[in-house]
Amino acid sequence: MTQTAGRTAWYVERFDEFVRSLNGSSSAQLLTQRKEAMDAFVELGFPTARDEEWRYTSLAALLRQDFGVVEKLGEEVLSDVDAWRVPNLQSHVLVFTDGQYQPALSGGASLPEGVRVSNLASLLHEDGEVRDGTSLAPRGKDAFVELNTAFLRDGVHVHVDKGVRVDVPIEVLFIAASPNAAVHPRLSVRVEDGAEATLVERYVSASDHVHLTNSLAEFSLGESAHLDHYRVQDENRAAFHIANLYVREERHSVLRSTCCTLGGRLTRNHVHTHLIGEGVDSTLNGLYLVEGQQHVDNHTLIEHAQPHCQSHEFYKGILADDSTGVFRGQILVHQAAQKTDAYQANRNLLLSDRAEINTKPQLEIYADDVKCSHGATIGQLDEDAIFYLRSRGIGSAAARQVLTRAFAGEVVERIRLEPLRVLLEDSVGKRLEQAIANRA
């Protein structure tokens, strides 16, 4: 408890420094919002294991770190940013190093009329509103959301006009470089009625330093809007990564979101989709592949508020070595949401006898005419399947790898963006090869 309180005070000091460093460049309105958020954060404090939502994830290691505000912004311009990009993906890219926008490295394929993609900092100077009417993350509920607002420096704003179809994927690349950097990026996406867009978010580290990413993404989908969203986190093994995603879906909109966690020492992904119109189709897919001392916590809430919606959630996890994983998926069906069709599955594969998984799929249902089900399984590779492959002359390690790849493949093959799928197949394959070799 005292550790939490001490750290809260530490962040308050960092905040004061940060406000001074802004040197009045932040508008008065924005500054008020930052201060309000900081007050809310102090009020909330960091969550502890006593909080039901944080039962299996300890923040002790995160609280021991002295994360500071990045001071030397943008000095370390990386020469080979292209190496971090998704190969062969014709995209419009925005590159951020230590949370700061790099215009020189950004650009790429041109976007059609009716799409506005810009970094948030440029907009902040214009209207100075971080939280306006469209803000989706609840206030005063989550310490990390408040921290994000307080320390927000830059991010991405995407607006797709009514009926516009964007064929070019929008790629956002966050590269962490400086030691002890705390980056609080914000993504704000609005897809208007009938519009379509694809967004790829990637988080990588250019060094082995400890750093913190605390991102907040807010997507708002208009009527019959489509959004394909991919989030790939492959930071270094010392990184702390907290990600909050809030989605609001109007009538007949379609969301397909995939969240892949490969890196990070401690990762927490929180996704809250709010289905506020009828006939919404919402899909959340997830893959987590961790090893060593990694800890990953996937936390999802699908809120059905209106009738005739369907949601599908499919999360798979592979845990090797001493890694630990958490899955908590909640489906909440309000009384008005009759004829809801919701399905949730969480499957886990443990590759080592020291790995640990805690899964907590939840159904909370207040409507009677619904079809809701969930399933969770935890197990190891089927010995019969291994035997089958071995009897056909395939070695033990190779057989294990084929089966494990197939297990992960079920999520990877749902990625519709081919270059990204190829990239993930490749990195997942390499990772598994290593994990299985370590085991043998």
Added chain:
Amino acid sequence: MSESTASQPAADKSSDTQTLEEFASREYEWGFVTDIEADSAPPGLNEEIIRFISAKKEEPEFMLEWRLKAYRQWLKMEDPTRRAPSERWAKVSYPDIDYQSVVYYSAPKKKELSSLDEVDPELLETYKKLGIPLEEQKMLAGVAVDAVFDSVSVATTFKDKLSELGIIFCSFSEAVKEHPELVKKYLGSVVPTTDNFFAALNSAVFTDGSFVYIPKGVRCPMELSTYFRINAANTGQFERTLIVADEGSYVSYLEGCTAPMRDENQLHAAVVELVALDNAQIKYSTVQNWYPGDENGVGGIYNFVTKRGACRGHHSKISWTQVETGSSITWKYPSCILQGDHSVGEFYSVAVTSKMQQADTGTKMIHIGDNTRSTIISKGISAQRGQNTYRGGVKIMKNAQNARNFTQCDSMLIGDRCGAHTFPYIEVRNPNGQVEHEASTSKIGEDQIFYCNQRGLSTEDAVGMIVNGFCKEVLAELPMEFAVEAQKLLGISLEGSVG
């Protein structure tokens, strides 16, 4: 009807729903108060009251010390019902309980009876109204009944027959006096006094309960049964049950509950401990039908129970079966600690919530030994404004090789103002572990009802049939006599609820 803004066509509110709701809204048939002058302690809780209870029960010194220790620990513990909202895990809500206004001891006046004739006729009358004819049961089906009326056992039957086999089946206060060594060895060994707030409270103030010991290699020839009954106003019942099955023994224990109608909420915080040694088997069945409160949620029992079994020996087995239809709030998780290699834990549950009832129930299976197996089958039925939550934990420890769990939770919703929730917690630390969890939520299909109607069954009968079919897997686990009662109870709790 519907509070929501959603378009709810009037046609949806079919006559089926009405029948269902009628069925669900039946008055509690067994509500009445027996007027027996109780020998009670003043309300409130302090060390004096505990000494009073202990003295009343003529307990040996070690019991008093044990109680006082539990009480002192309880004082330091935090009431889970007053935690900050983000730290609350149980999905139930109710006003604060004033522990100082509860009467912790109340005993019917007459005691030490040698035969049923000496039992207060009014008491016997009460049992008759409940349909538990003690005399008949003595003859029928070979069921020995240790009837607990309020807090003191007034009649224990079939004792002689059991003692021939060396089986000890008696009230807890008797066991404390006559078998202190067994009580001392096993009491609190499964549910320690510090386990949780209500277990600590129970340890401090429990007044009576049942004690069972089955010696090595004995198969108990009859179903042991206790009928619990809450009577005197404002008396919290703090029962304590301890069942020990020695090596290679078998016992089936039944617990059934009904309570009279009452306006004030009554607190019930029982503790049940089961210990199964090598090759032993315990089957524990419960039918709970305490007063659920009226349709506005007034009155009704708070049922906060700690039930846990320890499979200490190899190849031991503990099986919990429960049918929960009563209580305004049910908060209980009969659990199994699978310590012995090859031990087996089972949990079969039917929980019905109607009116304003809230149930947060489930189980916890903790796999510690190798090759341990557990099965969880839970059926939840919600009607009217009932909220039904399954909360279950499956934990596979690091050294538990080849552990296996299968969980199935099905919920049925009847009416559009109720809720059904499933919150499983699965923690696996061993890759050999295999855990499966499945859950589904549905309602009684109109086509199913139509099919039955078409074949001449009334909607009400159809609902009864479908609900009984839905619960069949669990009801099949109950001993015969209980299964009949349970089916009847399901009928009474739900008759007339179809949508």
